[in-house]
Amino acid sequence: AEEATLRRVGPDFFAAHSVADLAGRSGYWLGQQGRLTQPMHLAEGASHYTPVSWDEAFRIVAEELTALGSPDEAVFYTSGRTSNEAAFLYQLFAREFGTNNLPDCSNM
Template sequence: MIDKMPDHGFKTAQPRAQPPEETELVQIRPLSKSAGGVPAIVSAVKSAWNEMGPVRGLRTLLKLNQQGGFDCPGCAWPEPDEARSHAEFCENGAKHVADEATTKRVTPEFLSRWSVADLSYKSDYWLGKQGRITSPMVLRRGATHYEPVTWDEALELIAGALNLLAHPDEAIFYTSGRTSNEAAFLYQLFVRQFGTNNLPDCSNMCHESSGWALTETIGAGKGTVTLEDFELAQAIFV
């Protein structure tokens, strides 16, 4: 079972600062002759089936990068403005969506069995494969396990921490790149009402330098090309 109890041979007293690097399953093999084809299709379908089930998986993938659907969270590949294929995505994009839309759940019961220290001995991949958290959780000072709280309790804890700050600028408000426009609007409204503009977006983590350079060069912090531009370009840098 995926959620079996720790098997590292001893009861951990302190959490690890970083998750372990698991190399025992790494295999070195000859390079594949292609990066797509039937194996890629099989791998994408398998991921969607395992994480979402056949019906939910098919419905989700058919909306990926489609008009009236949603953008793939995997990369910034520009989909065509006109006609699009039914599968306007790659193998990794399908896997990324399957991981985001998984039906697996991390319940309070799961977190009551696993201490924070024990979880710290699991890889990021393993942790992600357990599923999505279903309710607000808190790790209290001195505790070894997360415990569930109501939304009212969670918001009270957040408000208490914010109200202890000497100045609103001591807080930084960060959120997910998957946040809807409506939720993001309300979030920034709350932050500015609180009194600060410390709202770094998710691109600050991985796109800060290139975004700054693009803004200085072309006036926008992201790419402006279309697929058709590749046919007209005299040089392409990867």
């Protein structure tokens, strides 16, 4: 299964593949490339994802969430394959943020 793969994709992969290139690939192909090794960001107007630090990734997420007019404008999606422990922590975060918008693959 893809979630158990040892394959990894890092900044070199994203430097070699533009967003347009990735959009043209199948979900199967994308999943076979491997798992992310660090946070990546697509800047407005950019054609490629670039690596960012964890601090920068959290700053970007916080900036986007605080810019919303209401917490209910956010949707916190998770996979049905998420562990119970991870899903529990994720829903705590969403509810603390102020929303119950927590769909997963079983109810979208």
